[in-house]
Amino acid sequence: MKKNLEEIKSTAIQQISAATTLDELHEIEVEILGRKQGSLSLLLRKVPSLPVEERPEMGKQGNIVKKEITQLISNKQKEFENAEESEEFFDFSAPSPKPKIGKSHPISQFIREVEDVFGRLGFDIADGPEIDDEHHNFNALNIPEHHPAREMQDTFWVKNLKKHVLRTQTSNVQIHFMEKNEPPFRIIAPGKVFRKDSDATHSPMFHQVEGLMIDKNISLANLKFVLLSALRELISPDLELRFRLSYFPFTEPSLEVDASCPICGTNGKKECRVCKGTSWLEIGGAGMVHPNVLKNVGLDSSQWNGFAFGFGIERQVMIRHQINDLRQFYENDLRFLEQF
Numbered sequence: 631m632k633k634n635l636e637e638i639k640s641t642a643i644q645q646i647s648a649a650t651t652l653d654e655l656h657e658i659e660v661e662i663l664g665r666k667q668g669s670l671s672l673l674l675r676k677v678p679s680l681p682v683e684e685r686p687e688m689g690k691q692g693n694i695v696k697k698e699i700t701q702l703i704s705n706k707q708k709e710f711e712n713a714e715e716s717e718e719f720f721d722f723s724a725p726s727p728k729p730k731i732g733k734s735h736p737i738s739q740f741i742r743e744v745e746d747v748f749g750r751l752g753f754d755i756a757d758g759p760e761i762d763d764e765h766h767n768f769n770a771l772n773i774p775e776h777h778p779a780r781e782m783q784d785t786f787w788v789k790n791l792k793k794h795v796l797r798t799q800t801s802n803v804q805i806h807f808m809e810k811n812e813p814p815f816r817i818i819a820p821g822k823v824f825r826k827d828s829d830a831t832h833s834p835m836f837h838q839v840e841g842l843m844i845d846k847n848i849s850l851a852n853l854k855f856v857l858l859s860a861l862r863e864l865i866s867p868d869l870e871l872r873f874r875l876s877y878f879p880f881t882e883p884s885l886e887v888d889a890s891c892p893i894c895g896t897n898g899k900k901e902c903r904v905c906k907g908t909s910w911l912e913i914g915g916a917g918m919v920h921p922n923v924l925k926n927v928g929l930d931s932s933q934w935n936g937f938a939f940g941f942g943i944e945r946q947v948m949i950r951h952q953i954n955d956l957r958q959f960y961e962n963d964l965r966f967l968e969q970f
Protein backbone atom coordinates (compact mmCIF):
# COMPACT_ATOMS: atom_id res chain seq x y z
CA MET A 631 0.00 0.00 0.00
CA LYS A 632 2.84 2.34 0.80
CA LYS A 633 4.25 1.66 -2.64
CA ASN A 634 0.90 2.58 -4.23
CA LEU A 635 0.88 5.84 -2.31
CA GLU A 636 4.30 6.76 -3.63
CA GLU A 637 3.27 5.88 -7.16
CA ILE A 638 0.16 8.01 -6.93
CA LYS A 639 2.25 10.90 -5.64
CA SER A 640 4.91 10.74 -8.36
CA THR A 641 2.37 10.41 -11.23
CA ALA A 642 0.41 13.29 -9.73
CA ILE A 643 3.50 15.50 -9.67
CA GLN A 644 4.25 14.68 -13.30
CA GLN A 645 0.69 15.12 -14.53
CA ILE A 646 0.11 18.39 -12.70
CA SER A 647 3.27 19.98 -13.94
CA ALA A 648 2.52 18.83 -17.51
CA ALA A 649 -1.01 20.23 -17.51
CA THR A 650 -1.43 22.98 -20.08
CA THR A 651 -5.00 24.14 -19.44
CA LEU A 652 -7.29 24.65 -16.48
CA ASP A 653 -9.63 21.96 -17.83
CA GLU A 654 -6.80 19.45 -18.01
CA LEU A 655 -5.83 20.30 -14.45
CA HIS A 656 -9.39 19.82 -13.33
CA GLU A 657 -9.52 16.38 -14.94
CA ILE A 658 -6.30 15.37 -13.17
CA GLU A 659 -7.74 16.58 -9.89
CA VAL A 660 -10.85 14.38 -10.35
CA GLU A 661 -8.70 11.43 -11.38
CA ILE A 662 -6.70 11.59 -8.18
CA LEU A 663 -8.85 13.26 -5.55
CA GLY A 664 -12.34 12.59 -6.92
CA ARG A 665 -14.43 11.31 -4.02
CA LYS A 666 -15.79 8.22 -5.77
CA GLN A 667 -13.17 7.13 -8.29
CA GLY A 668 -10.10 9.23 -7.44
CA SER A 669 -7.01 7.00 -7.16
CA LEU A 670 -5.96 8.49 -3.84
CA SER A 671 -9.48 8.41 -2.43
CA LEU A 672 -9.77 4.73 -3.35
CA LEU A 673 -6.49 3.98 -1.66
CA LEU A 674 -7.34 5.88 1.51
CA ARG A 675 -10.65 4.07 1.69
CA LYS A 676 -8.69 0.89 2.19
CA VAL A 677 -6.97 2.13 5.37
CA PRO A 678 -9.65 0.86 7.78
CA SER A 679 -9.18 -2.67 6.41
CA LEU A 680 -5.46 -2.71 7.22
CA PRO A 681 -4.06 -4.44 10.28
CA VAL A 682 -4.66 -2.20 13.33
CA GLU A 683 -0.99 -1.36 13.91
CA GLU A 684 -0.53 -0.12 10.33
CA ARG A 685 -3.62 2.07 10.19
CA PRO A 686 -2.39 5.24 11.99
CA GLU A 687 0.85 5.46 10.00
CA MET A 688 -0.84 4.81 6.62
CA GLY A 689 -3.63 7.23 7.47
CA LYS A 690 -1.09 9.90 8.35
CA GLN A 691 1.02 9.32 5.23
CA GLY A 692 -2.08 9.30 3.04
CA ASN A 693 -3.24 12.65 4.39
CA ILE A 694 0.18 14.21 3.91
CA VAL A 695 0.22 13.13 0.24
CA LYS A 696 -3.34 14.40 -0.18
CA LYS A 697 -2.34 17.81 1.21
CA GLU A 698 0.72 17.96 -1.02
CA ILE A 699 -1.27 17.15 -4.14
CA THR A 700 -4.00 19.63 -3.24
CA GLN A 701 -1.35 22.30 -2.79
CA LEU A 702 0.30 21.48 -6.12
CA ILE A 703 -3.04 21.69 -7.90
CA SER A 704 -3.92 24.99 -6.34
CA ASN A 705 -0.48 26.45 -7.19
CA LYS A 706 -0.85 25.38 -10.78
CA GLN A 707 -4.32 26.84 -10.88
CA LYS A 708 -2.98 30.19 -9.68
CA GLU A 709 -0.35 30.08 -12.42
CA PHE A 710 -3.07 29.68 -15.04
CA GLU A 711 -5.16 32.43 -13.51
CA ASN A 712 -2.25 34.88 -13.38
CA ALA A 713 -1.37 34.18 -16.98
CA GLU A 714 -4.97 34.73 -17.94
CA GLU A 715 -5.12 37.95 -16.00
CA SER A 716 -2.03 39.39 -17.61
CA GLU A 717 -3.40 38.44 -20.99
CA GLU A 718 -6.62 40.21 -20.18
CA PHE A 719 -4.65 43.26 -19.07
CA PHE A 720 -2.99 43.58 -22.46
CA ASP A 721 -5.59 45.43 -24.48
CA PHE A 722 -4.59 45.08 -28.14
CA SER A 723 -7.02 47.76 -29.24
CA ALA A 724 -5.81 50.42 -26.80
CA PRO A 725 -4.00 53.35 -28.42
CA SER A 726 -0.25 53.04 -27.97
CA PRO A 727 1.32 55.32 -25.36
CA LYS A 728 2.47 58.64 -26.83
CA PRO A 729 6.21 58.73 -27.48
CA LYS A 730 8.01 61.40 -25.48
CA ILE A 731 8.98 64.13 -27.92
CA GLY A 732 11.91 66.35 -27.07
CA LYS A 733 11.91 70.07 -27.61
CA SER A 734 14.32 72.94 -27.85
CA HIS A 735 15.94 74.41 -24.79
CA PRO A 736 14.33 77.76 -23.79
CA ILE A 737 17.56 79.55 -24.76
CA SER A 738 17.54 77.93 -28.21
CA GLN A 739 13.85 78.75 -28.58
CA PHE A 740 14.57 82.40 -27.92
CA ILE A 741 17.52 82.44 -30.32
CA ARG A 742 15.27 80.98 -33.06
CA GLU A 743 12.80 83.79 -32.43
CA VAL A 744 15.56 86.41 -32.57
CA GLU A 745 16.73 84.96 -35.90
CA ASP A 746 13.20 84.97 -37.21
CA VAL A 747 12.44 88.57 -36.22
CA PHE A 748 15.74 90.01 -37.47
CA GLY A 749 15.45 87.84 -40.58
CA ARG A 750 12.26 89.68 -41.47
CA LEU A 751 14.17 92.97 -41.05
CA GLY A 752 16.63 91.79 -43.71
CA PHE A 753 19.40 90.51 -41.42
CA ASP A 754 21.42 87.43 -42.34
CA ILE A 755 22.69 85.02 -39.70
CA ALA A 756 26.45 84.75 -39.32
CA ASP A 757 28.59 82.76 -36.96
CA GLY A 758 32.20 82.59 -35.90
CA PRO A 759 34.56 80.47 -33.80
CA GLU A 760 34.07 80.04 -30.05
CA ILE A 761 37.84 79.60 -29.67
CA ASP A 762 39.37 82.58 -31.36
CA ASP A 763 42.63 84.46 -31.52
CA GLU A 764 43.36 87.63 -29.67
CA HIS A 765 43.26 89.55 -32.92
CA HIS A 766 39.60 88.82 -33.68
CA ASN A 767 38.36 88.88 -30.09
CA PHE A 768 40.24 92.04 -29.06
CA ASN A 769 42.79 93.79 -31.30
CA ALA A 770 40.75 94.22 -34.47
CA LEU A 771 37.88 95.45 -32.33
CA ASN A 772 40.07 98.35 -31.28
CA ILE A 773 40.95 96.82 -27.90
CA PRO A 774 44.77 96.96 -27.90
CA GLU A 775 46.93 94.82 -25.64
CA HIS A 776 47.04 96.90 -22.48
CA HIS A 777 43.62 98.43 -22.79
CA PRO A 778 41.64 98.26 -19.53
CA ALA A 779 38.56 97.07 -21.44
CA ARG A 780 40.18 93.65 -21.63
CA GLU A 781 39.96 93.39 -17.89
CA MET A 782 36.23 94.09 -17.94
CA GLN A 783 35.83 90.74 -19.65
CA ASP A 784 37.43 88.09 -17.43
CA THR A 785 39.02 86.13 -20.19
CA PHE A 786 39.66 82.39 -20.39
CA TRP A 787 42.98 81.96 -22.18
CA VAL A 788 43.55 78.69 -24.00
CA LYS A 789 46.52 76.90 -22.46
CA ASN A 790 48.29 75.23 -25.35
CA LEU A 791 47.20 77.53 -28.12
CA LYS A 792 49.16 80.76 -28.11
CA LYS A 793 47.16 84.00 -27.95
CA HIS A 794 43.84 82.17 -28.20
CA VAL A 795 40.84 82.77 -25.98
CA LEU A 796 37.37 81.39 -25.46
CA ARG A 797 35.64 84.32 -27.09
CA THR A 798 34.45 86.82 -24.49
CA GLN A 799 31.94 88.41 -26.85
CA THR A 800 30.15 87.66 -30.11
CA SER A 801 31.68 90.88 -31.46
CA ASN A 802 34.46 88.71 -32.92
CA VAL A 803 31.97 87.69 -35.61
CA GLN A 804 31.89 91.32 -36.83
CA ILE A 805 35.57 91.02 -37.74
CA HIS A 806 35.34 87.56 -39.32
CA PHE A 807 32.36 88.60 -41.38
CA MET A 808 33.78 91.93 -42.56
CA GLU A 809 37.05 90.26 -43.56
CA LYS A 810 35.17 88.02 -45.97
CA ASN A 811 32.24 90.09 -47.21
CA GLU A 812 31.80 93.37 -49.06
CA PRO A 813 29.26 95.86 -47.74
CA PRO A 814 26.41 96.65 -47.75
CA PHE A 815 25.25 94.00 -45.29
CA ARG A 816 23.29 93.43 -42.13
CA ILE A 817 23.89 90.43 -39.93
CA ILE A 818 23.11 89.06 -36.53
CA ALA A 819 25.36 86.54 -34.82
CA PRO A 820 23.89 84.64 -31.88
CA GLY A 821 26.17 82.33 -29.92
CA LYS A 822 28.02 81.27 -26.81
CA VAL A 823 30.53 83.46 -25.03
CA PHE A 824 32.75 82.74 -22.02
CA ARG A 825 33.92 84.70 -18.99
CA LYS A 826 35.32 83.78 -15.59
CA ASP A 827 32.20 84.64 -13.68
CA SER A 828 29.71 82.49 -11.79
CA ASP A 829 26.75 83.24 -9.52
CA ALA A 830 22.93 83.35 -9.67
CA THR A 831 22.99 85.90 -12.50
CA HIS A 832 26.32 85.05 -14.15
CA SER A 833 27.52 81.86 -15.76
CA PRO A 834 31.01 81.19 -17.17
CA MET A 835 29.23 80.36 -20.44
CA PHE A 836 26.33 82.43 -21.64
CA HIS A 837 24.79 83.62 -24.89
CA GLN A 838 24.86 86.90 -26.74
CA VAL A 839 23.49 88.11 -29.99
CA GLU A 840 25.57 90.53 -31.98
CA GLY A 841 24.17 92.82 -34.66
CA LEU A 842 26.01 94.67 -37.41
CA MET A 843 24.77 96.80 -40.25
CA ILE A 844 27.18 98.45 -42.69
CA ASP A 845 25.99 100.59 -45.54
CA LYS A 846 26.13 104.23 -46.63
CA ASN A 847 24.87 107.08 -44.44
CA ILE A 848 23.68 104.90 -41.59
CA SER A 849 22.77 106.81 -38.44
CA LEU A 850 21.64 106.15 -34.89
CA ALA A 851 18.09 106.59 -36.17
CA ASN A 852 18.48 103.36 -38.16
CA LEU A 853 19.78 101.60 -35.06
CA LYS A 854 16.86 102.85 -33.03
CA PHE A 855 14.31 101.75 -35.64
CA VAL A 856 15.80 98.28 -36.00
CA LEU A 857 16.08 97.68 -32.26
CA LEU A 858 12.66 99.06 -31.46
CA SER A 859 10.95 97.00 -34.19
CA ALA A 860 12.73 93.81 -33.20
CA LEU A 861 12.33 94.14 -29.44
CA ARG A 862 8.66 95.10 -29.70
CA GLU A 863 8.07 91.83 -31.51
CA LEU A 864 10.27 89.80 -29.22
CA ILE A 865 9.31 91.19 -25.83
CA SER A 866 6.23 93.40 -25.80
CA PRO A 867 4.38 95.53 -28.39
CA ASP A 868 4.48 98.62 -26.16
CA LEU A 869 8.15 98.36 -25.31
CA GLU A 870 10.07 101.65 -25.20
CA LEU A 871 13.81 102.12 -25.48
CA ARG A 872 16.15 104.41 -23.60
CA PHE A 873 19.69 105.11 -24.77
CA ARG A 874 22.42 106.23 -22.40
CA LEU A 875 25.86 107.37 -23.48
CA SER A 876 28.51 104.80 -22.69
CA TYR A 877 31.88 103.54 -23.79
CA PHE A 878 32.91 100.58 -25.91
CA PRO A 879 36.24 100.56 -27.79
CA PHE A 880 34.60 99.35 -31.01
CA THR A 881 31.88 101.99 -31.28
CA GLU A 882 31.78 105.78 -31.34
CA PRO A 883 29.48 107.05 -30.01
CA SER A 884 28.61 104.14 -27.72
CA LEU A 885 25.29 103.55 -26.06
CA GLU A 886 23.85 101.52 -23.27
CA VAL A 887 20.39 100.29 -24.29
CA ASP A 888 17.61 100.01 -21.73
CA ALA A 889 14.16 98.56 -22.42
CA SER A 890 11.03 99.52 -20.51
CA CYS A 891 9.85 96.96 -17.96
CA PRO A 892 7.65 94.33 -19.66
CA ILE A 893 5.47 94.23 -16.51
CA CYS A 894 5.01 97.91 -15.60
CA GLY A 895 6.11 99.76 -18.73
CA THR A 896 7.67 103.18 -18.09
CA ASN A 897 5.75 103.57 -14.81
CA GLY A 898 7.81 101.25 -12.66
CA LYS A 899 6.05 99.94 -9.56
CA LYS A 900 8.15 99.57 -6.44
CA GLU A 901 6.91 96.04 -5.81
CA CYS A 902 7.75 94.84 -9.35
CA ARG A 903 10.13 91.90 -9.14
CA VAL A 904 11.51 92.55 -12.61
CA CYS A 905 12.41 96.27 -12.56
CA LYS A 906 12.06 96.93 -8.78
CA GLY A 907 10.41 100.26 -9.56
CA THR A 908 13.10 101.58 -11.89
CA SER A 909 11.00 101.06 -15.09
CA TRP A 910 14.13 100.30 -17.13
CA LEU A 911 16.15 97.16 -17.70
CA GLU A 912 19.59 97.25 -19.19
CA ILE A 913 19.62 94.87 -22.12
CA GLY A 914 22.82 95.50 -24.06
CA GLY A 915 25.30 97.82 -25.69
CA ALA A 916 25.33 99.46 -29.08
CA GLY A 917 26.82 102.27 -31.10
CA MET A 918 28.18 103.43 -34.43
CA VAL A 919 31.03 101.19 -35.58
CA HIS A 920 34.37 102.86 -34.77
CA PRO A 921 36.33 103.97 -37.88
CA ASN A 922 39.35 102.03 -36.55
CA VAL A 923 37.35 98.79 -36.68
CA LEU A 924 36.43 99.47 -40.31
CA LYS A 925 40.06 100.29 -41.06
CA ASN A 926 41.20 97.04 -39.40
CA VAL A 927 39.16 95.00 -41.87
CA GLY A 928 40.16 97.11 -44.85
CA LEU A 929 37.02 99.20 -45.24
CA ASP A 930 37.15 102.88 -46.13
CA SER A 931 35.30 104.72 -43.39
CA SER A 932 34.73 107.74 -45.60
CA GLN A 933 32.51 105.52 -47.77
CA TRP A 934 31.01 103.03 -45.36
CA ASN A 935 29.60 103.31 -41.90
CA GLY A 936 27.13 101.48 -39.72
CA PHE A 937 25.89 100.43 -36.33
CA ALA A 938 26.54 97.45 -34.08
CA PHE A 939 24.88 96.08 -30.99
CA GLY A 940 25.34 93.23 -28.56
CA PHE A 941 22.72 91.79 -26.18
CA GLY A 942 22.75 89.08 -23.57
CA ILE A 943 20.22 86.32 -24.25
CA GLU A 944 19.80 84.66 -20.85
CA ARG A 945 18.57 87.83 -19.23
CA GLN A 946 15.81 88.26 -21.80
CA VAL A 947 14.62 84.69 -21.27
CA MET A 948 14.79 85.14 -17.48
CA ILE A 949 12.63 88.26 -17.72
CA ARG A 950 10.20 86.60 -20.10
CA HIS A 951 9.62 83.54 -17.89
CA GLN A 952 10.32 85.17 -14.51
CA ILE A 953 13.23 82.87 -13.80
CA ASN A 954 15.42 84.08 -10.97
CA ASP A 955 18.41 81.77 -11.08
CA LEU A 956 20.30 81.57 -14.34
CA ARG A 957 22.05 78.33 -13.38
CA GLN A 958 18.78 76.44 -13.90
CA PHE A 959 19.28 76.81 -17.64
CA TYR A 960 22.32 74.52 -17.52
CA GLU A 961 21.36 71.88 -14.97
CA ASN A 962 19.45 69.78 -17.50
CA ASP A 963 16.67 69.11 -15.04
CA LEU A 964 13.74 67.99 -17.18
CA ARG A 965 11.23 69.20 -14.61
CA PHE A 966 12.52 72.70 -15.31
CA LEU A 967 13.05 72.38 -19.06
CA GLU A 968 9.73 70.72 -19.86
CA GLN A 969 7.88 73.88 -18.79
CA PHE A 970 8.91 75.83 -21.87
Ligand code: DAH
Pocket residue numbers: 798799800801840841878880881914915916917938939940941
Ligand atom coordinates in the same frame (compact mmCIF):
# COMPACT_ATOMS: atom_id res chain seq x y z
N1 DAH B 1 30.59 93.10 -26.86
C1 DAH B 1 29.96 93.88 -25.81
C2 DAH B 1 30.02 93.08 -24.51
O1 DAH B 1 30.17 91.88 -24.56
C3 DAH B 1 28.55 94.15 -26.18
C4 DAH B 1 28.49 95.15 -27.30
C5 DAH B 1 28.41 96.48 -27.04
C6 DAH B 1 28.48 94.70 -28.61
C7 DAH B 1 28.32 97.40 -28.06
C8 DAH B 1 28.41 95.62 -29.67
C9 DAH B 1 28.34 96.98 -29.36
O2 DAH B 1 28.41 95.27 -30.93
O3 DAH B 1 28.26 97.88 -30.38
O4 DAH B 1 29.90 93.64 -23.48
